Amino acid sequence: MLTYFPVPYEDELLYSCVARYALHTGQADNQKAVIRDIFGIGTAVAIPDIPSHLQDLSRNVSRVWKTNVNQLIAEFTLAPLYFPFLSEMQVRQTISSMASKEGGKIHTRMGLVASSIQPPTYFRFCPKCLEEQKRILGECYWLRKHQLPSIDVCIKHNCKLENSNVYFHPKQKHHFHSAIKECQPCTAQAIEVNKDERRLIEFHEQLLMNPILQGFGPNRWSLFYQSLAKDLGFVHKNRVQHHDINLFLRKKWGNSRFNVYLDEDNSNDWITNLFRKHRKSFHPIRHLMVTSVLMPERTLSEVLDLVAKLPTERIEPVKITVPTDMPAVQIKSHRDEWNKLIEDNPAWGVKKIRTLSSGSRVYAWLYRNDGDWLMFNSPKEDKSTMRRKVVDYQDWDSKNVINLEAIYAELVQSKERPRLTQSYLVKQLPRANSIQKHLIDLPQTKQWLDSHAECLDDYIILRLNTAYRIIIEKNVEVKRWRLIRIANIREELITNRIENEIQLLENKGK
Structure with missing residues (x-):
């Protein structure tokens, strides 16, 4: 000892x-x-x-x-x-x-x-x-x-x-x-921290100062975010509006020092998944970037208390069967009528059969009184849906390029645009999710995206030049720290090429 x-x-x-x-x-x-x-x-x-x-x-x-x-x-x-x-x-x-x-x-x-x-x-x-x-x-x-x-x-x-x-x-x-x-003594570099940034950093520090040695688990966080989306009006017809949430968070963090966590390729996926059923854990900054701005009146302790009160396991709805004393002849009559409807309409599925007046009535009676038999004696699929539309990939490919050219011409003129990554550009197109899955079948689209997608260095240099113009307009001295702060650039992202651009702008402003 x-x-x-x-x-x-x-x-x-x-x-x-x-x-x-x-x-x-x-x-x-x-x-x-x-x-x-x-x-x-x-x-x-x-x-x-x-x-x-x-x-x-x-x-x-x-x-x-x-x-x-x-x-x-x-x-x-x-x-x-x-x-x-x-x-x-x-x-x-x-x-x-x-x-x-x-x-x-x-x-x-x-x-x-x-x-x-x-x-x-x-x-x-x-x-x-x-x-x-x-x-x-x-x-x-x-x-x-x-x-x-x-x-x-x-x-x-x-x-x-x-x-x-x-x-x-x-x-x-x-x-x-x-x-x-x-640690070598050095001069402190002053940093401006806005209200949202300060709150996010404070949330991180509060996790350390008020430690919780407990895992809340994926189900609690799933229920919490689903409830949060509903409370804030991001749910329409029981569906979470992921696009609206993305736009809100991008507006909040787009011009902050934390925008790098939104600008990466496929960065929107983590926001979407956060508001779906959790199948994995998410890094603390993901949670805190969302809760700190979507719940501005709540402290972190209050947020965690809300999560802790939710059930640890998903409660599945209990299937309730209503016992009946229906005569066998009545059951047989409805079964025979249902089988006759299937026989007369062999290409139809359940949904289409129920459009018939007798089909809707018989299905409802069997569902309430003879549900197990109905489930095992229904068409497995609507055969009419087997006739799939043949996709004209060549036409789709050409239209994508036309749309991309128009979108790109508008975006590059925007002074406060996000980084034009391949993922971001695809999301501006109709049927964006399908395009991601079928890029191999869309060679013109893929070639256009490869040649126009913006690398991180180019985007940072663009922001530096925007920052330079702002500084000149304010008639203040062009300094390295001022360029970095206004451009919202993290120090670890500064490459040799970016450093050269900073020095060039500093000399240009003298």
């Missing part, structure tokens, strides 16, 4: 506590010794977000820190960010793995490995938070809220989070890097 372990600071990663222990005990260069001290084993891996071996750690530090596995998970890891959006089984298995020595499958089990939203490349810090920590505490540490995937702003100081010198998942698997050694 250890006789010393540093007192954790507010919102500190457990990883950071271990790194400070190594520094305080003079073992920063002997990480194997640190791992043996903390975990009692020399093979534990330094995982920053969702670590394992927590049972061993809590036991080894129990003399100086009375803690347990659940407290460590809730207050010093990033697991609470994900738990409410997973199934109960996933959460139980994750907590069990985090407590044990078998943590190799944690990220896969939680769906993080396959997710398109990846953790930050480097540990990050806020320059102003760093100064405060050094001034008040005499040292600095890694904050959990600065390592959240997709969040690159410190809303406490309204400045951009800076990358440190150490990878978030470094190649040195057993090394715990301390913030005080890896």
Whole structure:
């Protein structure tokens, strides 16, 4: 057992506590010794977000820190960010793995490995938070809220989070890097954060500050979003209007720093699937981008309370059979009449037979009084529907190209247009879903889309030039940070080509 372990600071990663222990005990260069001290084993891996071996750690530090596995998970890891959006089984298995020595499958089990939203490349810090920590505490540490995937702003100081010198998942698997050694003081870059962006970031931080070690499961979230769509008027004739929801969310997030999660190819699919029956879990930012703007009067705690009250399993309607004491002769009479209708109309299905006056009457009587027999003695399909219309792919292909040319000419003139991805362009066409499925049969359409679809660099450069014109019109100095902010560009998306364009615009504005 250890006789010393540093007192954790507010919102500190457990990883950071271990790194400070190594520094305080003079073992920063002997990480194997640190791992043996903390975990009692020399093979534990330094995982920053969702670590394992927590049972061993809590036991080894129990003399100086009375803690347990659940407290460590809730207050010093990033697991609470994900738990409410997973199934109960996933959460139980994750907590069990985090407590044990078998943590190799944690990220896969939680769906993080396959997710398109990846953790930050480097540990990050806020320059102003760093100064405060050094001034008040005499040292600095890694904050959990600065390592959240997709969040690159410190809303406490309204400045951009800076990358440190150490990878978030470094190649040195057993090394715990301390913030005080890896963070270089720098000037904070001011960031403007609008109301919706701030609320979304606050929702992320609230998941960490008010942890829920419970998975609500897919059925609860399915029912919640179906009810939400109905309450907000996005349901027509019992059908969710996915297109209207997409338009609303695009309007809300289209000009924000989070628009990248709407502009990717097939990005609309996750919104549509979110309002359908859930067959998989969704990344927290997906949920929070929707709930934060569709429920502006609700706090995150209130939203989660609503979800928690819903049933964990789908309640199937109970089939009620009404017992009857019908005479056998009456049953036989109706059966014979139904069989005669089928015999007289061999090409008809049930729906067409019921259009007959006698057909509707007989079907209704049998459905109420002899339902099981009716189900086994009905036409299986309407044979008339077997005559399918032959699709003229060549004509369809040519019309698509004509429509695309007209749509494209209008879109490129729009000052605040979205990125013209292949998926977005197809969605502007009639029968868009069918086109996606039959692109192999539509060679002209596919060739046109391949040649006109806009790559991410081109779209970002377009936004930079729009930002440049706005700055010039306002008669203010053209600065790199100002271009990036007005163009809503994430730092990690800036390639060499984009950086060259930024420098070109800066020089042009002098």
